[in-house]
Amino acid sequence: MGKDPLAGRGARTNASGRFERFAREAFDDGWTEEEVRPFETVVTPELAKSIISTNDSPDISFDQSINPYRGCEHGCIYCYARPNHAYVGLSPGLDFETKLFVKANAAELLEKEFSKPRYRPKTIMLGGVTDIYQPIERGYGVTRSILEVMERWRHPVALLTKSQLVMRDIDILARLAERGLAKAAISVTTQERRIARVMEPRAAAPHRRIEAIRALASAGVPVTVMVAPVVPAINDSEIESILEECAKAGATSAGYVVLRLPLEIKDLFREWLEKHFPDRKARVMALVRSMRNGLDYDPEWGKRQKGEGPYAKLIADRFATACRRLGLDKPRLPLDHTQFRRPLDAGGQQDLFSVDDVKPSNDLNYESDRVPRSAGAVREEG
Secondary structure (H helix, E strand, O other): OOOOOOOOOOOOOOOOOOOOOOOOOOOOOOOOHHHOOOOOOEEEEEOOOOOOEEOOOOOOOOOEEEOOEEOOOOOOOOOOOHHHHHHHOOOOOHHHHHEEEEEOOHHHHHHHHHHOOOOOOOOEEEOOOOOOOOOOHHHHOHHHHHHHHHHHHOOOEEEEEOOHHHHHHHHHHHHHHHOOOEEEEEEOOOOOHHHHHHHOOOOOOHHHHHHHHHHHHHOOOOEEEEEEEEOOOOOHHHHHHHHHHHHHHOOOEEEEEEOOOOOOHHHHHHHHHHHHOOOOHHHHHHHHHHOOOOOOOOOOOOOOOOOOOHHHHHHHHHHHHHHHHHOOOOOOOOOOOOOOOOOHHHOOOOOOOOOOOOOOOHHHOOOOOOOOOOOOOOOOOO
């Protein structure tokens, strides 16, 4: 058996996007696996025209987000963002994890947005689609530049990642969190290295994500653990152990999402199962359909995140019981929206007193949500 030419990648194929006139077909051209050149990562800078995305989905816990990258080198086979690559004429398969786009002017656009007289601050989620700390962030640093803008303007920010690279920015996040302006969610899908390696090939190893939770919590940054997605017959047996390890590391709340297979993902996921878990393929898909009214996927709001039916209820009950036992079910304090102000170098005025001594002016009419909301899972955007 030769070396797998797709080792380190999630998808097994590179099928054409659903909007393309012509389709790609795999064929045997006489080369052996040893002679096939692995897919390399290509990054294309792009000048975005806007940077803050909005949504009105009722089952998502945020309505503003920033995604500095399109495509994601982590290569998670289940990623619900994969179908988006079809909109730019690329494959949701290998193209999604090898042909990436970086919004090089993200920080500049954010400064301009904050400078608008009519702008009013609301929490912005970083990473609602692709991971803000995927490997190319080490070189481009777009996420850090966005956080620097957030700190300058004292703007509330939340983030979601499965990368230990978030630890690089603990200096900024700790200062923001001290003011009640930052919180983080870390995705921990499995503690089994073998599963993580094939399901999320270029994401951080499980123990490194636990280290990230510990480091953030120690720095005073509120951390939510996301068990997402829960994949039947693959990682569903780990729900309790994941929550326990993350609680020990300092996580204070938790959320989960069951596997979602919209559009091209259902075929990519089946190929992945056939390659890595052929003995479980039938059972996995049977359980998925049992939570989706007999279908591979149900996009209905309120159902797409959690599913329905007996198996979905079993997961929900197990998750809720574990959260109660571990103290992960307590209400979470929302972020503060009242400290937003124009920096001095952008025409702002010097504070006469520290922010802790001054109450926000009522004439700013900024929304504040310093009242605890009921506990609920942090949800991924879809």
